[in-house]
Amino acid sequence: MWAGIDLPVRWEMADWTKLHANQPLTNSSAQVKHIIEGKPANDRSPDTSVALATASVRLISVDIDSEGQRLDNFLMRHLKGVPKTHVYRIIRSGEVRVNKGRASAETRVQVGDVVRLPPVRISEKVAEKELRPAPAREFPILLEDEHLMAIDKPAGVAVHGGSGVSFGVIEQLRQARVGAKFLELVHRLDRETSGILLVAKRRSALTHLQDQFRERETGKTYLALVQGIWPANKKVVDLPLHKYLQADGERRVRVTTADDPDGMRSITLVKVRSVLPPRPLQGLPAMSLLEVTIKTGRTHQIRVHLSSQDHPIVGDDKYGDFDLNRRLQKLGMKRMFLHAWRLQFNHPASGERVELMAQLPPELAEFVA
Numbered sequence: 001m002w003a004g005i006d007l008p009v010r011w012e013m014a015d016w017t018k019l020h021a022n023q024p025l026t027n028s029s030a031q032v033k034h035i036i037e038g039k040p041a042n043d044r045s046p047d048t049s050v051a052l053a054t055a056s057v058r059l060i061s062v063d064i065d066s067e068g069q070r071l072d073n074f075l076m077r078h079l080k081g082v083p084k085t086h087v088y089r090i091i092r093s094g095e096v097r098v099n100k101g102r103a104s105a106e107t108r109v110q111v112g113d114v115v116r117l118p119p120v121r122i123s124e125k126v127a128e129k130e131l132r133p134a135p136a137r138e139f140p141i142l143l144e145d146e147h148l149m150a151i152d153k154p155a156g157v158a159v160h161g162g163s164g165v166s167f168g169v170i171e172q173l174r175q176a177r178v179g180a181k182f183l184e185l186v187h188r189l190d191r192e193t194s195g196i197l198l199v200a201k202r203r204s205a206l207t208h209l210q211d212q213f214r215e216r217e218t219g220k221t222y223l224a225l226v227q228g229i230w231p232a233n234k235k236v237v238d239l240p241l242h243k244y245l246q247a248d249g250e251r252r253v254r255v256t257t258a259d260d261p262d263g264m265r266s267i268t269l270v271k272v273r274s275v276l277p278p279r280p281l282q283g284l285p286a287m288s289l290l291e292v293t294i295k296t297g298r299t300h301q302i303r304v305h306l307s308s309q310d311h312p313i314v315g316d317d318k319y320g321d322f323d324l325n326r327r328l329q330k331l332g333m334k335r336m337f338l339h340a341w342r343l344q345f346n347h348p349a350s351g352e353r354v355e356l357m358a359q360l361p362p363e364l365a366e367f368v369a
Helices: 013-019 028-037 046-054 071-078 084-092 124-131 169-176 203-214 301-308 322-330 362-368
Strands: 002-004 058-061 114-117 121-123 141-144 148-153 194-200 219-227 236-238 241-245 251-255 267-276 287-294 338-346 353-357
Touching: 071 084, 071 114, 141 353, 169 194, 194 203, 203 338, 219 301, 219 362, 236 301, 241 301, 251 301, 267 301, 287 301
Parallel strands: 194 338
Antiparallel strands: 002 121, 058 114, 141 148, 148 194, 219 287, 219 338, 236 267, 241 251, 267 287, 338 353
């Protein structure tokens, strides 16, 4: 169900005022809503009434951070919660205008362009988020300038909302920095993975950094504690991965064969950092602390690759040893031992090679001390 109004481009609130100039102005917003939807005003909740009454045309000037962006992507940034199909419909119908003229989805907006956005409908879920925004939160900063910031993400925090998660790092950062014009995730980390996460503060930086990730020009190394003693001579895991959904809709990944048309080549480099001896009194086997560098960035790549070699990550609730995980939880290890430890990239403005490191958080460092 949608909350809001979607008026054709030829109708604006001023037109409604003229049309009903001879009618009493009391409860005018409810009357407008009744006319548009054909439903009595008292059939709607107060919050929805406010959303309907305040919908109007917006004129947005394109700034330097949006220069060169496709019109459809520009709209999706400014029309949060509006279905993609609806965004493309209002472009095709001419309800969206650039400098008072029609434009296509492929049009590249330029600095100073004025984009007209018509009144649109937003989902009730999005409207509720606007009424109940994410709590503001700052995160430990590893590096920050006018182009980007690198934070040390704690485990247990999603990078963004969705899939049953109301909000994540990016929504909390935006609430904490209400004056920031642009904040976007450059890449992602699993919810239970801690460590380095890049956030772009300019669109040019976002594009430049994401190109580096796509072209494998970055260096991403994780620290992972796995069950058993990893063979020192096993330095490369080169196995294709296949992503699928379980019956309950949850996302999973498995190793597949080279002839699988849906398989994605995935390469993981492994180096043994240290070996923890068995702890028989605590019922724990030997474990290996690994430095894991990924040359490709597939979903759950490290977790699936290591598990496929019979060395699952400690605390992994999807691909790990569940009996061992339960024993570890009783000993205080209540999370997955996977940490984004080191990241190398070229600075999007200066081109200088940057190397960042985030040390193990206390709960992991103490376990392997």
